[in-house]
Amino acid sequence: MLTRREFIKLCLGAGAGFSLGSTVLPRLAEAITALERRPPVIWLEVQTCTGNFLSFLNTLNPRLQELIFEIIDLRYGNTMMAAEGEQAIRALEDVARDARGEYILVVDGAVPTKDGGIYGAIGHHPDGRLFTDLEAVETLGPGARYVVAAGSCAAFGGPYAANPNPTGAKPVSMVLDRQVINVPGCPIHPDWLVATLSHLLLYGVPDLDPYNRPTMIYGDTVHDNCPRRQYFENSIFAAHPGDSGCTYKIGCKGPVTFTDCPTRQWSGEHLSWPVEANTPCIGCVAPEFPDGMEPFFEQLPDVKLPGVTVTARTAAAVAGIVTAGGIGAHLVGSVLTGRLARNWVGKTETTKTNPGTGPGGEEKTLSKREARKDASWRGRRRPAGKLARGKDRNHHERVQSEREGEKE
Amino acid sequence: MKRRLVLIQPLVVRLFHWAITAGVILLVITGFYIAWPTGWVPFLNMRTARELHFSTGFITIFLVLGRFYYAVATGDYHNLLFRLRDFRQVPALLRFTFFLQDRSPDQEKYNVGQKFLFTSWFIVFVLVALSGVILYQPDPWEVILPFVGGLQGMRYFQFTVALFFALTIFLHVYLAAIDDPARLQAIFTGWIRVSSDKPEGGERTPSK
Numbered sequence: 001m002l003t004r005r006e007f008i009k010l011c012l013g014a015g016a017g018f019s020l021g022s023t024v025l026p027r028l029a030e031a032i033t034a035l036e037r038r039p040p041v042i043w044l045e046v047q048t049c050t051g052n053f054l055s056f057l058n059t060l061n062p063r064l065q066e067l068i069f070e071i072i073d074l075r076y077g078n079t080m081m082a083a084e085g086e087q088a089i090r091a092l093e094d095v096a097r098d099a100r101g102e103y104i105l106v107v108d109g110a111v112p113t114k115d116g117g118i119y120g121a122i123g124h125h126p127d128g129r130l131f132t133d134l135e136a137v138e139t140l141g142p143g144a145r146y147v148v149a150a151g152s153c154a155a156f157g158g159p160y161a162a163n164p165n166p167t168g169a170k171p172v173s174m175v176l177d178r179q180v181i182n183v184p185g186c187p188i189h190p191d192w193l194v195a196t197l198s199h200l201l202l203y204g205v206p207d208l209d210p211y212n213r214p215t216m217i218y219g220d221t222v223h224d225n226c227p228r229r230q231y232f233e234n235s236i237f238a239a240h241p242g243d244s245g246c247t248y249k250i251g252c253k254g255p256v257t258f259t260d261c262p263t264r265q266w267s268g269e270h271l272s273w274p275v276e277a278n279t280p281c282i283g284c285v286a287p288e289f290p291d292g293m294e295p296f297f298e299q300l301p302d303v304k305l306p307g308v309t310v311t312a313r314t315a316a317a318v319a320g321i322v323t324a325g326g327i328g329a330h331l332v333g334s335v336l337t338g339r340l341a342r343n344w345v346g347k348t349e350t351t352k353t354n355p356g357t358g359p360g361g362e363e364k365t366l367s368k369r370e371a372r373k374d375a376s377w378r379g380r381r382r383p384a385g386k387l388a389r390g391k392d393r394n395h396h397e398r399v400q401s402e403r404e405g406e407k408e
Numbered sequence: 409m410k411r412r413l414v415l416i417q418p419l420v421v422r423l424f425h426w427a428i429t430a431g432v433i434l435l436v437i438t439g440f441y442i443a444w445p446t447g448w449v450p451f452l453n454m455r456t457a458r459e460l461h462f463s464t465g466f467i468t469i470f471l472v473l474g475r476f477y478y479a480v481a482t483g484d485y486h487n488l489l490f491r492l493r494d495f496r497q498v499p500a501l502l503r504f505t506f507f508l509q510d511r512s513p514d515q516e517k518y519n520v521g522q523k524f525l526f527t528s529w530f531i532v533f534v535l536v537a538l539s540g541v542i543l544y545q546p547d548p549w550e551v552i553l554p555f556v557g558g559l560q561g562m563r564y565f566q567f568t569v570a571l572f573f574a575l576t577i578f579l580h581v582y583l584a585a586i587d588d589p590a591r592l593q594a595i596f597t598g599w600i601r602v603s604s605d606k607p608e609g610g611e612r613t614p615s616k
Binding site for chain 2: 209210211221232233234235237248249253255256283286287288292293299300301312313315316319320323324327330331333334337339340343344354356357358359360361362363364365
């Protein structure tokens with residue numbers, strides 16, 4: 001017999017893993033509503049395009065209204081709040097002081113750290129000083145009960161920290177010296193954040209992978225659960241975006257990306273996702289995103305050398321051509337200097353007999369039959385007339401005598 | 409002139425050589441197909457390529473382990489391992505390779521270029537085998553993934569190594585063929601035909 005708690009935990013796992021949100025999440029909302037006090041939440045938007053928050057607004061189960069009025073107590077959110085200016089900053093300072101150790105800090109966006117963090121600010125202090133993103137995260141982080149990095153920018157730096165990273169943008173985990181639960185995505189799926197918040201409220205920190213991502217969401221690769229896996233196995237590939245078939249050849253990063261998009265699906269009502277729309281997964285939840293996942297329509301990252309950036313395919317072709325060219329040039333040199341003739345036409349026997357260390361070194365002289373065959377073979381391969389012309393006919397004997405002369 | 413035959417490549421070495429050669433070539437071909445699946449490899453689809461790649465990979469790992477054991481147990485590793493003191497012979501080898509001197513530098517069983525290649529192959533193979541195992545089954549290795557660039561980093565490393573092997577195999581075959589065809593014969597037959605009574609490469613007595 002399952003207890004209520006165990007049932008909810010089971011449903012949470014199932015809801016996260018198998019996209020049963022429409023049936024499970026309302027029950028979760030009820031369970032969370034039963035909590036004595038709604039947990040205060042600060043949604044801090046730092047260096048972000050606001051895409052994560054806009055995606056989060058599309059949550060279905062529970063809906064946004066239920067979420068912010070019945071489940072959590074959203075005290076501060078740059079985009080949502082009615083207050084502005086000094087009033088907004090005061091609200092932030094109030095919750096940081098009054099609910100210290102209770103509030104959940106959700107950071108959306110990367111943190112600009114260059115030049116003291118002046119490239120991103122949430123407002124001004126009452127005394128007129130700039131209230132930078134960096135200062136906000138550093139101030140609010142230590143007092144939070146949980147810190148959640150929502151979106152790839154907050155979790156791993158994302159596009160803001162991509163090369164050349166002019167603002168010195170860093171993920172939240174590199175700014176705060178404490179545990180940060182990463183919920184990446186570009187943008188984040190609303191279920192991912194709701195499921196994480198639900199788990200935090202009901203059971204505490206969920207199981208995390210080495211990147212501090214909840215394994216209930218980021219446990220399997222996209223490739224593992226892709227509905228087009230059969231196309232992949234049978235090498236039925238899309239040649240262009242928009243074609244049906246496996247999108248692997250046009251750069252799908254599903255094999256190296258851990259998330260549940262294929263089973264959860266997107267577009268509000270869980271109707272579709274990138275591969276369903278015939279475009280490859282670009283690996284937006286991966287820590288390497290976007291630099292390590294570019295080009296989006298190529299399998300492998302570009303090869304970056306000082307001053308030169310080429311695709312892996314081009315690099316392979318150039319390396320092959322250079323090697324072939326080098327071997328060809330050496331072959332020509334070997335012909336012109338007579339080395340090839342010496343080694344291949346002149347002889348197939350050597351004076352280098354050292355077998356080195358280890359097994360080997362056994363010697364035998366040619367039997368009469370072998371010697372006859374040997375002589376016959378030599379006679380066919382090296383007619384006397386040609387031998388006489390070759391200046392290297394006695395090369396090895398000459399080299400040997402030279403060396404003996406040197407030794408003397 | 410008295411002629412003799414000297415065994416420089418015992419049967420075990422030849423068997424390991426050709427088995428590992430076949431394994432690595434198959435790994436390179438299937439690896440490139442997995443990276444860029446195209447129609448240039450007939451009768452191959454992704455499922456077959458991956459099954460071939462993984463099974464050949466594991467077999468080759470055991471072959472390399474076997475060859476490693478053989479090298480250590482018999483002392484053969486002295487012939488294969490590039491050591492710091494070998495750097496002294498590099499200038500002479502380069503002069504010979506680029507036709508600036510006519511005489512090849514004194515060598516033991518292999519010259520320093522070959523030894524450098526063998527040593528680098530072994531090191532790279534160990535690393536690429538580890539990355540291959542991680543890609544084959546990432547779950548047990550998730551703890552180290554952040555330190556090795558994630559799965560995408562592993563995939564990129566595999567590509568680089570495949571390229572390295574593909575190109576250096578050509579180089580190895582070419583240099584072996586051009587420099588001393590008599591020794592090239594030995595990797596097929598084991599024996600080398602010797603025309604001089606006096607060995608050129610030193611007086612070391614081989615251990616049995």
